[in-house]
Each structure stands twice: as structure tokens, then as C-alpha cells.
């Protein structure tokens with residue numbers, strides 16, 4: 001018979017599995033982030049991964065790279081034009097309007113986490129499916145909220161012991177930005193032929209983004225360009241100054257950067273990004289955010305000021321893991337469990353005992369203990385090796401004799417002390433033994 005060649009499937013470019021060994025770091029980071037968001041008064045919202053294409057096009061901006069080049073957009077069988085979400089803010093605003101959250105006490109604070117999709121050129125730290133943790137505040141335009149959001153981001157990275165730089169800018173409101181764009185256009189006109197191909201397109205469609213082009217020749221040109229902060233109207237200027245005053249007072253490090261303009265169109269006033277230095281000296285953005293006071297109205301809600309940020313989980317996890325593994329154990333500021341452990345391991349010897357362990361395992365698990373087992377193994381030696389691997393504190397051994405006497409042998413894994421306990425008392429004894437180890 002002709003041997004059939006079996007196709008092996010592999011990951012799509014830009015996609016990644018989060019394998020069990022990575023989950024320890026992921027859980028650690030997500031747990032820290034959600035606890036922090038909870039403490040700052042945010043409530044969790046889960047948003048769909050697929051939404052109407054128009055929601056993202058309208059919010060993020062029809063001329064942005066995200067919408068023109070990077071959207072996973074497709075038509076459903078029902079002929080609806082939909083897209084995999086490239087970010088979370090648009091969905092959060094849609095939900096805010098759709099659920100009538102404007103009637104809630106303000107500010108309304110929500111956080112979300114989950115996968116986002118952008119068809120970008122995959123490279124280190126840049127994926128086509130990546131995860132964000134985002135926080136959004138609706139209904140407040142007071143600059144103390146801008147400062148609090150930036151301060152919260154700073155604290156998150158401080159707690160994770162990841163050194164960062166926060167770069168802040170104000171991109172004003174529609175009115176002052178339009179004045180500024182005229183000045184910028186005038187300045188860039190004489191350099192048009194020297195700008196990169198993309199920036200030549202941006203010149204007509206999205207000129208502000210020339211300011212954060214990564215091409216060296218464009219960066220040299222914009223270095224002397226007029227700065228938006230010099231063109232802010234009185235209200236935007238006061239708002240920015242106040243935001244910075246609050247930050248000064250809270251004594252966190254930040255830098256003003258006139259080139260932070262963000263890649264999404266919905267922003268006004270405060271815009272910021274969080275960077276960390278890579279080993280090769282380059283910088284990568286761990287997060288970014290800003291104010292978007294017109295978006296709720298634009299998506300059919302009442303006029304509602306809003307501000308938020310999102311962090312890139314892959315980049316944070318990779319940074320954290322790198323630093324954690326390089327730091328000697330006694331110098332670490334926190335411990336990240338990197339393997340599974342258990343309080344108590346159940347071992348069995350002989351067929352009769354094996355028949356009892358499924359029920360015994362469940363009885364102990366339901367009492368809240370972390371239980372380990374390897375029911376498929378028969379040799380005690382192998383089972384003890386597994387108990388050691390799981391760093392079990394206690395081991396319960398059930399053999400032929402114990403089945404006949406209706407007892408269980410309990411062994412302290414560190415001291416080796418053993419005790420035979422009537423099965424009816426095992427939970428009580430186990431709790432006492434484990435408590436005495438604390």
C-alpha cells in the first residue's frame with residue numbers, strides 16, 4: 001500500500017501558543033494587573049473579539065495604519081463586514097453606549113484583557129495576535145484623572161520591578177490641533193522630497209504621524225519641526241499644565257516628548273507611552289494611552305470625556321521573565337511560582353487501594369487542599385518521585401493493609417514521620433499537620 005504523507009500543521013506567522021511553562025508568568029502578570037485595577041476602582045468587562053468593521057474604522061481612524069493595513073477584516077456568511085478587534089477601546093466605548101452606562105454614577109471605570117489582532121510584519125515583540133490589558137475611565141475630564149492613570153501605570157511597572165520611561169505629550173483639541181497641523185504642514189513642505197515613502201503619504205492623509213516615524217531621515221527632519229505644545233489653546237494648555245503638576249507632586253519620573261502622537265485617531269489632549277530599553281539599546285513600547293473626549297459622542301453616545309491605556313502583555317511577560325531568570329534568587333523582590341506544587345500527595349499500592357483513590361482525591365480536593373496524584377503509576381518509588389517533584393508537604397499512602405483496617409498512612413515528607421490514621425479522621429489530621437507547618 002502507498003504510504004500516505006501526513007501534513008504537519010504549524011502556527012501561522014505572528015501567532016504564538018502560550019504553553020504551560022509560560023502560564024506561570026502570564027498568570028502572575030495578569031493577577032497583578034487585575035488586582036491593581038480592582039484597587040483603583042475598575043470593574044471588569046469582557047468584550048467580543050469580533051465586532052462590526054465600521055466600529056474600528058470609525059474609532060481608530062480610516063487613514064491609520066491599523067485600519068488600512070492591519071485589520072483582520074472579513075465578510076461573514078450572513079454578509080456582514082466584521083473585523084477581529086485590533087484594540088479594546090472601541091469595543092469598550094460601544095459597550096458603554098449600548099448598555100446605557102451614561103446613567104451610572106461617574107466616573108465609570110472598566111478594565112479588560114484579551115487577544116487583539118493586527119496584521120503587522122511579525123518581528124521580536126510584534127505579533128499578529130497579542131494580548132492587551134486595558135483600563136478606561138468615562139465621564140471625567142479633570143486632569144487629576146489623567147495624572148492618576150499615568151501614576152497607576154508607573155506603579156504597575158514599579159511593582160513588577162520593570163524599569164520604564166513614561167513619555168507624555170498633549171495633542172490638544174480639534175481646534176488647536178488644526179492650527180498646529182497648518183504650521184506643521186508648512187514646515188514639512190520644504191522637506192517633502194526627503195521624507196520616506198510612507199511619510200509622503202502621511203503628509204496628505206495623517207500628517208501628525210510623521211512625528212513618530214521610525215525612519216532616521218524623517219526623525220532628523222521632524223527634530224526641528226514646530227511643537228504642538230507651543231500651539232495649545234488656553235484650555236488645553238491649562239489642562240496639560242495641571243496634569244503635569246499633579247505628576248510632579250506624586251514624584252514619579254516622566255519625560256515630556258513632543259513626538260508622542262499615538263497611532264490611533266481618537267485621541268485629544270493627554271497622550272502617553274511607556275517604554276523599556278531593550279538589550280540592543282532600542283526601545284519598545286510596553287503600553288500607551290491617552291484621552292479621547294469625542295469618541296463616545298462619535299459612536300452615538302452623549303458627550304462624555306474619557307481616558308484610558310492599554311499594556312502589551314507579551315512584551316511585559318517577556319521582560320519580566322528575562323529579568324526574573326537573570327536575578328539571583330536571594331536578590332529577587334518577589335517569588336514567581338514556576339512549577340506546580342501540592343499540599344498533599346496521594347499514593348496507592350495494590351489493586352484494592354487503587355480503586356479507592358479517585359474518591360479519596362476528590363474528598364480532599366473539595367476541602368480546599370491542593371492535592372497531587374499519579375493514579376496511573378503502580379510502583380511506590382515512581383509515585384514518591386512525583387510527590388517530590390510537586391514539593392508535596394504530606395503524603396497519604398493507601399495500601400492493602402490500610403484498606404483492610406480502614407486506615408490511611410500519613411507521612412511528613414520533610415521529616416519522614418509517619419502516622420496511621422483512621423480514614424474518617426484523615427481530613428482533621430491533615431489540616432492539623434499542615435497548619436503546624438505554617
Ligand code: HAM
Pocket residue numbers: 086087088089118120125126127128129130131132134135136263264285286287288289290307308309310311312313314315
Ligand atoms: P496601542 O499603543 O496601539 O494602544 O497598544 C498598546 C500596547 O499594546 C502597545 O504599547 C504594545 O505594548 C501592545 N501592542 C500593540 N501592538 C502589538 C503587537 N503587534 N504585538 C505585541 N504587542 C503589541 C491601544 O491599543 C489603545 N487602545 C490604548 C488605549 C486604551 N488608549 C486609551 N485607552
